Amino acid sequence: MFKRFKDDALNSKEIILSKEEYAHVMSELNSHLSEEDRQSKLISKPIGDYVYLVVNHGFDDYTIIGKYPIDYEIQDL
Numbered sequence: 001m002f003k004r005f006k007d008d009a010l011n012s013k014e015i016i017l018s019k020e021e022y023a024h025v026m027s028e029l030n031s032h033l034s035e036e037d038r039q040s041k042l043i044s045k046p047i048g049d050y051v052y053l054v055v056n057h058g059f060d061d062y063t064i065i066g067k068y069p070i071d072y073e074i075q076d077l
Contacts, residue, residue: 010042010055012065025052029062046070
């Protein structure tokens with residue numbers, strides 16, 4: 001089941017962000033991915049108030065395919 005989700009995610013279309021948000025997300029990804037993340041094709045990364053789902057094509061080459069708000073109430077549990 002996870003393989004199907006991963007395959008679907010890797011074939012998803014890029015979402016459109018504002019220029020400012022896109023630049024911020026790219027900067028965060030370039031600066032703060034772990035070595036493990038850098039080896040992964042599909043990454044989820046919390047940045048600000050959102051978790052971004054990203055296809056990793058290599059350093060400074062990412063496709064953002066999802067943006068989901070972080071629910072801080074659940075996090076506090």
